Amino acid sequence: MSTPSIIEAIRNDAQVISPDGRLDFLIDDIGNASIVLLGEATHGTHEFYLLRAEISKRLITEKRFDAIAVEADWPDALRTSRFIQASARSSDATVDEALHGFERFPQWMWRNTDVVELLSWLRMHNLQRPDQRDKVGFYGLDLYSLRNSMDAVVRYLSQVDPEAARRARARYACFDHLAEDPQRYGYAASFGMRKDCEDEVIRQLVEMTNDGNRFVAIAGDAEADELFYAQQNARVAQNAEAYYRAMFQGRNQSWNLRDRHMAETLEALRSHLIAQKGRRPKIIVWAHNSHLGDARATEMGEHGQLNLGQLVREQYGSKESFLLGFTTHAGTVTAASDWDAPAERKTVRPSHPDSYERLFHDCGLGRFVVPLRRNSRLYGLLEEQRLERAIGVVYLPETERVSHYFHASLARQFDAVIHVDETRAVLPLERNVAHQAGDLPETYPSGI
Numbered sequence: 001m002s003t004p005s006i007i008e009a010i011r012n013d014a015q016v017i018s019p020d021g022r023l024d025f026l027i028d029d030i031g032n033a034s035i036v037l038l039g040e041a042t043h044g045t046h047e048f049y050l051l052r053a054e055i056s057k058r059l060i061t062e063k064r065f066d067a068i069a070v071e072a073d074w075p076d077a078l079r080t081s082r083f084i085q086a087s088a089r090s091s092d093a094t095v096d097e098a099l100h101g102f103e104r105f106p107q108w109m110w111r112n113t114d115v116v117e118l119l120s121w122l123r124m125h126n127l128q129r130p131d132q133r134d135k136v137g138f139y140g141l142d143l144y145s146l147r148n149s150m151d152a153v154v155r156y157l158s159q160v161d162p163e164a165a166r167r168a169r170a171r172y173a174c175f176d177h178l179a180e181d182p183q184r185y186g187y188a189a190s191f192g193m194r195k196d197c198e199d200e201v202i203r204q205l206v207e208m209t210n211d212g213n214r215f216v217a218i219a220g221d222a223e224a225d226e227l228f229y230a231q232q233n234a235r236v237a238q239n240a241e242a243y244y245r246a247m248f249q250g251r252n253q254s255w256n257l258r259d260r261h262m263a264e265t266l267e268a269l270r271s272h273l274i275a276q277k278g279r280r281p282k283i284i285v286w287a288h289n290s291h292l293g294d295a296r297a298t299e300m301g302e303h304g305q306l307n308l309g310q311l312v313r314e315q316y317g318s319k320e321s322f323l324l325g326f327t328t329h330a331g332t333v334t335a336a337s338d339w340d341a342p343a344e345r346k347t348v349r350p351s352h353p354d355s356y357e358r359l360f361h362d363c364g365l366g367r368f369v370v371p372l373r374r375n376s377r378l379y380g381l382l383e384e385q386r387l388e389r390a391i392g393v394v395y396l397p398e399t400e401r402v403s404h405y406f407h408a409s410l411a412r413q414f415d416a417v418i419h420v421d422e423t424r425a426v427l428p429l430e431r432n433v434a435h436q437a438g439d440l441p442e443t444y445p446s447g448i
Contacts, residue, residue: 003359003362006359006382007359007362009377009378009381010359010360010363010365010370010378010381011363011364011365013370013377014363014365014368014369014378015368015369016365016366016367016368017366017367017368017369017418021050021051021054023051023055023058023369025371026055026324026369026416026418027058027059027062027063029322029371029373029374029415029416030059030063030322031322032319033319033320033321033322034280034281034282034283034320034321035266035270035282035283035312035316035320035321035322036055036059036065036282036283036284036321036324037285037287037292037308037309037312037321037322037323037324038052038055038284038285038286038292038324039287039288039289039292039293039323039324039325039326039414040052040287040288040289040326041288041289041325041326041327041328041389041391042328042333042335042348042391042392042395043106043108043109043288043334043391043392043393044108044109044333044334044335044343044391044393044395044425045326045328045331045334045420045423045424045425045426046114046423046424046425046426046427047328047367047420047423047424048326048420048423049112049114049115049118049426050114051326051418051420052286053114053118053121055284055324056068056284057118057121059282059284060122060125060136060284063282064282065136065282065283065284066136066273066282066283067136067137067139067269067273067282067283067284068137068138068139068284068285068286069139069140069265069266069269069283069284069286070110070138070139070140070141070285070286070287071109071140071141071142071262071286071287071288072102072109072110072141073104073140073142073143073144073145073148073149074139074141074142074145074149074229074233074236074265075140075145075148075149075152075233076101076102076103076104076110076140077138077139078139078140079100079101080098080099080101080119080138081137081138081139082098083098083119083123084098084119084122084135084136084138085126085132085136085137086123086126086127095116095119095120095123096116096429098119099111099115099116099119099429104144104145105336105339105340105393106336106343107343107430108334108343108426108428108430109393111428111429111430112426112427112428113426113427113429114426114427116429119138122138133277139265139269140265141261141262141265141285141287141308142258142262143236143239143240143258144182145233145240146175146179146182146236146237146241146244147179147180147182149233149234149236149237149240150168150172150175150179150233150237152229152233153168153204153208153230153233153234153237154168154169154172156226156229156230156233157230159219160215160218160219161211161214161215161218167204167207171197171200171201171203171204172197172200172201172204172237174195174200178194182240182244183244183247185197186243186244186245186246186248187248189245190245190248191248196245197241201234201237201238201241202238204234204237204238205231205234205235205237205238208231209231212227212231224275225272225276228268228272231268232269235261235264235265235268236261236265239257242257243257243258251305252304252305255305255307256304256305256306259306259307259308259311260306260311262287262291262308263308263312266285266308266312267315269283270283285308287308289325289326290390290392291308292307292308292324292325293307293309293323293325293408293413293414294307294309294310294323294412294414295307295309296310296412297408297409297411297412297413298388298406298407298409298413299406299407299408309323309413322373322415322416323415323416324414324415324416324417324418325410325413325416325417325418326417326418326419326420327356327357327388327389327417327418327419327420328348328357328419328420328421329350329351329357329358329360329361329419329421329422330348330349330350330351330361330422330423331348331423331424331425332345332346332347332348332423332424333345333346333348333391333395333423333425334346334426334428335391335392335393335395336393336394336395337394337395337396338394339393339394341394343430343431345425346395346397346425348395348397348423349397349400351389352387352401352405354386354387355386355388355405356382356386356387356408356410357389357419359386360419360421361421365419365421366420366421367418367419367420369416369417369419370382370410370416370418370419372411372414372417379411380411381411382409382410383409383410383411384409385407385409386408386410387405387407387408388406388407388408388410388413389404389405390405
């Protein structure tokens with residue numbers, strides 16, 4: 001079908017988002033899915049955070065969703081979760097304090113004004129629920145926290161079994177000072193410049209798993225959550241060690257390891273919540289489109305990469321899962337010009353003429369939802385591959401076609417897509433001169 005005909009079909013079948021932001025049709029479309037994956041086309045767009053927050057609130061209040069799992073490190077998100085659940089283990093007095101764990105680049109992904117608003121809402125929601133089992137949690141799926149996760153394991157064991165803590169310290173000492181710079185560890189271990197620590201982190205996770213019942217018996221059933229959190233930190237340490245070695249063995253291997261870890265963490269969290277609540281839990285996931293849109297429908301999959309969205313669909317099927325993507329045509333975005341560089345407010349170039357984003361822009365609808373799972377006509381029209389844009393924490397407008405576009409079949413990638421034609425940069429809690437000044441020169445590849 002011709003492009004004008006596709007545009008006309010989208011105009012007829014898309015659901016325009018009203019000024020009040022009501023998304024009743026999307027909530028209905030999600031149906032009884034127990035795992036809802038909410039993407040983003042950038043790591044720094046206000047509207048994506050805002051709409052994901054509104055969808056999450058609706059799912060929590062109307063469909064009893066139990067947790068939000070995000071593309072963030074486990075220890076940092078856990079600190080935030082304890083605050084919003086008003087846990088006795090939280091010493092933070094404000095949301096800003098609870099977010100201080102997010103020190104690693106890119107801080108703005110979670111230390112921004114939209115996240116503060118969501119977490120404030122979650123805390124108020126939880127305070128109205130006296131039963132701890134009814135409180136919504138906030139958890140991290142990522143694996144970059146090698147040092148912090150190892151430290152958390154040792155702290156937990158020091159409270160329940162000092163001798164086990166001594167063994168953990170001895171095993172983790174394998175990393176020596178390189179745990180503070182895990183990329184250096186990965187480089188040295190990959191090229192035979194030092195012994196790797198694979199056996200040590202595996203032994204520690206096995207011990208944490210095998211001795212779980214004993215630890216609970218020592219600490220009491222009320223501490224079962226703390227055991228799970230410590231076991232997850234041991235799992236992070238194991239997978240992080242493997243990830244940093246894999247970084248120097250090819251992009252596909254490290255990418256796949258990271259997304260498999262996210263899927264394992266999601267399943268571990270789901271199993272823990274089943275035991276805690278005595279019923280099938282419901283979980284919302286926030287991550288980039290590149291992690292949540294089914295990789296089998298993209299250029300990534302053709303190159304041998306898998307992702308969380310694909311793994312969720314394979315494990316839970318279409319009835320239990322719902323994958324929602326986000327796109328934009330133009331506007332501004334918070335991103336850096338290099339890894340570990342300052343946050344900047346950058347102008348997003350108008351979308352490529354051959355992209356899905358331009359197709360949606362040409363519809364002239366502004367903000368709208370494209371239903372794909374339940375609309376066979378749109379599914380058929382949007383199954384053909386086009387370019388799709390992905391902006392991570394680094395954005396390079398000068399090399400945008402090479403750095404930020406890939407081919408995908410949108411209809412096979414997502415169950416629905418929200419398009420916001422013109423978007424604004426998310427506001428970091430720490431706004432530096434570079435962010436306030438706007439665009440600066442771009443020089444390096446992007447990261448997601």
